[in-house]
């Protein structure tokens with residue numbers, strides 16, 4: 213077997229004929245400023261080619277049914293092994309996907325209960341909430357039900373005649389209202405609050421039992437016997453049980469406003485039917501097992517010593533320990549995967565692969581340190597090393613020097629970003645990189661000092677009695693007019709405090725997250741900052757034609773791809789595949805449109821200009837000013853026409869920041885803004901945050917990066933540990949005072965860093 217993966221002449225995106233030789237069975241870390249081309253090498257070239265080559269090994273018949281991967285722009289890639297990408301894309305799935313099901317640990321718990329639980333509910337499917345044999349019949353194994361919220365559906369202080377009913381279609385005089393107001397069961401003038409328990413039951417759930425289920429309705433034409441259904445039952449039948457697609461948007465909205473999602477009353481959220489819920493092992497139910505923290509479950513399983521059960525318990529423990537080992541011990545098996553952060557999801561996926569017996573694969577990670585406190589990075593490194601030692605090649609895109617430290621080989625891309633990048637500027641060991649004359653090398657040698665003067669708060673935004681998730685009645689206040697950094701190990705409660713509690717208490721805060729930008733697939737940096745109208749007008753004036761011609765959602769657009777430049781093929785069972793439009797070859801416009809020039813450039817040429825070149829190309833002050841905001845957030849390397857969908861999470865966050873630069877008096881909340889940022893880019897980011905504060909804004913960041921912590925005016929440190937061992941404020945004050953703190957992990961690592 214060859215000992216290297218060789219890449220020859222890679223030219224995806226900004227890559228300039230990159231050739232590389234990557235040692236197999238080693239950890240290779242890719243470094244470089246954001247936009248230098250790391251993802252272009254690792255994801256767009258190596259991973260894509262691996263998938264394509266894998267597809268080619270199938271028969272023609274199978275291949276015709278698989279997505280077609282375009283060959284990446286590369287002369288050759290040799291001795292590539294099967295690549296597995298472990299990224300931060302949210303773990304899809306639905307309410308049925310939990311930490312337990314995703315890691316397969318739940319299936320071991322099921323086997324354990326079926327063999328050893330008392331009384332046993334039967335075989336292992338009897339404990340599966342995704343199987344009719346085990347699921348709670350009330351909630352179908354979801355653990356939650358949607359119910360009519362009686363306090364919103366009824367105004368108890370009013371009578372039926374006075375308009376007590378607020379359910380859609382039950383206004384005074386309506387047919388539904390008559391069902392209650394025109395019979396002998398209720399006094400239509402009595403406030404509902406004064407109903408007897410029996411009356412109340414009949415109103416809500418209908419007449420039942422001895423009285424029969426029919427009621428006599430008084431109508432103009434005489435009387436009629438109708439089924440007494442009750443308000444709640446009727447609502448459920450019409451709005452909850454019915455295929456909701458058949459309701460009008462208006463009724464849907466009105467009904468939604470009256471419902472609450474709550475824990476299923478039958479199973480109390482356990483998702484299981486009664487037989488499975490009753491079963492116990494040493495007094496603990498399946499529910500107890502899946503709702504406790506993973507770290508505690510390890511202890512519980514260790515106490516099982518029955519000869520039949522112990523090997524099963526040991527199998528579950530081994531997997532649980534991997535979760536603990538990667539710093540996820542604070543999660544519980546019943547946690548829905550859709551509620552996990554990107555970093556947590558990536559680590560969970562990683563754990564799944566550690567259990568695999570396959571070797572000789574190429575694993576590809578995208579900044580696995582995201583969301584990890586310096587304390588937890590060591591554990592991450594252990595996992596990377598173990599994957600390697602099982603005989604795999606591990607490729608990692610990473611900015612954290614602590615992760616770089618375990619690399620056997622480093623590839624540094626640069627020297628700059630975008631058109632100024634795309635070269636391999638260094639290849640070798642980490643020790644050699646530390647001596648190298650590249651931006652990364654220089655950054656590794658320098659040390660950021662602690663800020664000397666801290667800004668004084670201009671006021672305080674309080675949060676009191678916060679007890680969501682693991683928070684233990686936190687009382688604190690966030691200072692205004694300064695840069696505040698919220699720190700703490702993973703799972704300590706930072707996001708809960710900042711993104712949930714604080715933003716709910718202070719809705720005026722502006723959250724700048726890394727989530728997608730809710731715009732069309734045709735959006736680009738140019739449309740996002742709003743310069744395209746002017747650009748189109750300039751083209752129109754210069755060429756004496758209509759400005760609309762230069763828009764890729766109108767007349768000038770390529771007819772084949774409707775101006776998208778790519779064609780989407782939707783495959784039911786896989787990710788949709790995009791291929792470059794064969795008509796316009798990705799240029800998005802009709803050929804004729806390209807004849808029109810502005811200072812020698814066609815509209816496509818202009819859209820291919822990086823922001824920093826475009827700043828020189830245009831003279832219009834309004835355009836230049838808007839482009840400058842992109843430069844200031846460090847995105848000067850993006851081209852004007854690059855689809856926003858190609859931006860990374862960190863880039864998305866910064867482009868959102870760009871549109872905020874000229875505001876004042878706002879409170880900004882950012883979750884880990886250094887994601888995707890090179891050590892050198894962190895300086896630019898902090899300078900930007902400083903500028904926002906100096907302009908009279910307040911900035912609050914959740915952040916692990918010590919170089920940011922050192923430049924905060926105020927630190928709120930949560931902990932001491934994750935999950936139930938966290939949720940308290942360990943320290944609040946200036947970074948200077950934090951240095952002297954002896955219980956905070958953040959303080960420990962800060963002292964180590966400033967050494």
Ligand code: ADP
Pocket residue numbers: 225226244245246247248249250251252253629630631849850851854855858
């Ligand atoms: P890194 O991973 O080092 O941050 P990338 O490989 O993502 O850098 O990007 C390298 C360059 O290629 C950047 O200028 C980026 O804007 C550009 N680029 C990335 N993806 C696309 C794309 N789909 N279309 C056009 N340009 C892209």
Ligand code: ADP
Pocket residue numbers: 542543544547551681682700701702703704705706707708709934935936
């Ligand atoms: P941090 O941001 O410091 O990593 P989080 O605020 O995400 O920590 O989590 C704090 C605690 O709250 C953890 O125990 C975590 O498992 C729990 N938690 C976070 N989000 C949810 C959720 N949506 N449902 C249940 N528990 C949650």
Ligand code: ZN
Pocket residue numbers: 348349350351352353354355356476477478479480481482483484
């Ligand atoms: Zn239930």
Ligand code: ZN
Pocket residue numbers: 770771772773774775776777778793794795796797798799800801
């Ligand atoms: Zn086209």
